[in-house]
Amino acid sequence: MANEVKLHGVTGSPFVCRAVIALNLKEIKYEFVAEDLSNKSADLLKYNPVYKKVPVLVHNGNPISESLVIVEYIDEVWKGVPILPQDAYEKAQARFWAKVIDDKCLPAVFKAIASHGEEQAVAEAHEALQFLENELKVKGSKFFGGDNINLVDISATFLALWVGAAEEALGIEVLSKHKFPKLTEWSDNYVNCQAVKDSLPPKENLVAFFKKRFGKA
Numbered sequence: 281m282a283n284e285v286k287l288h289g290v291t292g293s294p295f296v297c298r299a300v301i302a303l304n305l306k307e308i309k310y311e312f313v314a315e316d317l318s319n320k321s322a323d324l325l326k327y328n329p330v331y332k333k334v335p336v337l338v339h340n341g342n343p344i345s346e347s348l349v350i351v352e353y354i355d356e357v358w359k360g361v362p363i364l365p366q367d368a369y370e371k372a373q374a375r376f377w378a379k380v381i382d383d384k385c386l387p388a389v390f391k392a393i394a395s396h397g398e399e400q401a402v403a404e405a406h407e408a409l410q411f412l413e414n415e416l417k418v419k420g421s422k423f424f425g426g427d428n429i430n431l432v433d434i435s436a437t438f439l440a441l442w443v444g445a446a447e448e449a450l451g452i453e454v455l456s457k458h459k460f461p462k463l464t465e466w467s468d469n470y471v472n473c474q475a476v477k478d479s480l481p482p483k484e485n486l487v488a489f490f491k492k493r494f495g496k497a
């Protein structure tokens with residue numbers, strides 16, 4: 281049976297990276313189709329007409345959009361290392377935290393970065409991140425997923441590498457070690473997981489990106 285897997289994406293996107301991590305965790309062979317977001321391909325517009333965003337996974341011709349939907353799809357179709365818990369309640373909790381990260385944490389952190397660490401924006405980012413810090417403390421585990429990474433860890437990819445790159449590029453502090461010891465420890469462990477390490481862009485590329493995009497002239 282044909283099992284053709286393509287991933288439309290751009291390098292350096294934390295959302296695309298979520299899909300890449302899931303593919304690497306499951307050891308799936310795939311073709312990366314590099315998109316130019318300033319000149320989107322006809323395929324991308326056809327596959328994701330609603331958002332016109334990457335990532336889009338195309339499995340045997342069937343397109344799937346939205347990074348978290350893609351990660352769940354990969355987990356369901358390919359056996360091997362599980363990404364979601366089996367237990368219904370634990371699965372619901374994992375989906376809840378992934379949603380918190382997308383709806384609450386990432387927008388707040390992004391605003392703190394875009395504002396160059398403006399006080400009020402940073403305070404709001406801290407408030408959002410505190411929920412994740414507490415969750416790690418309550419779980420008392422290495423990852424949100426326990427001993428191994430799960431959907432929640434993959435959702436938080438941006439916090440593990442991109443935030444540090446933005447801090448370095450702009451000379452700001454959003455995710456401080458003394459305020460968020462658990463998240464900092466999580467971040468170190470996470471980027472050192474083999475499947476994650478193999479999927480991340482070089483940090484210096486992200487630093488350059490943030491300098492160009494948000495740096496003062």
Ligand SMILES: N[C@@H](CCC(=O)N[C@@H](CS)C(=O)NCC(=O)O)C(=O)O
Binds near residue numbers: 294333346347
């Ligand atoms: N909620 C989406 C977000 C994806 C997203 O924001 N992708 C960006 C690249 S990082 C994009 O394709 N932007 C193109 C555009 O907005 O025109 C997901 O999780 O997949």
Ligand SMILES: *[C@@H]1O[C@H](CO)[C@@H](O)[C@H](O)[C@H]1NC(C)=O
Binds near residue numbers: 319320321322
């Ligand atoms: C946009 O992409 C198409 C191919 O998808 C290419 O033929 C065209 O030259 C590109 N335009 C620009 C301005 O880069």
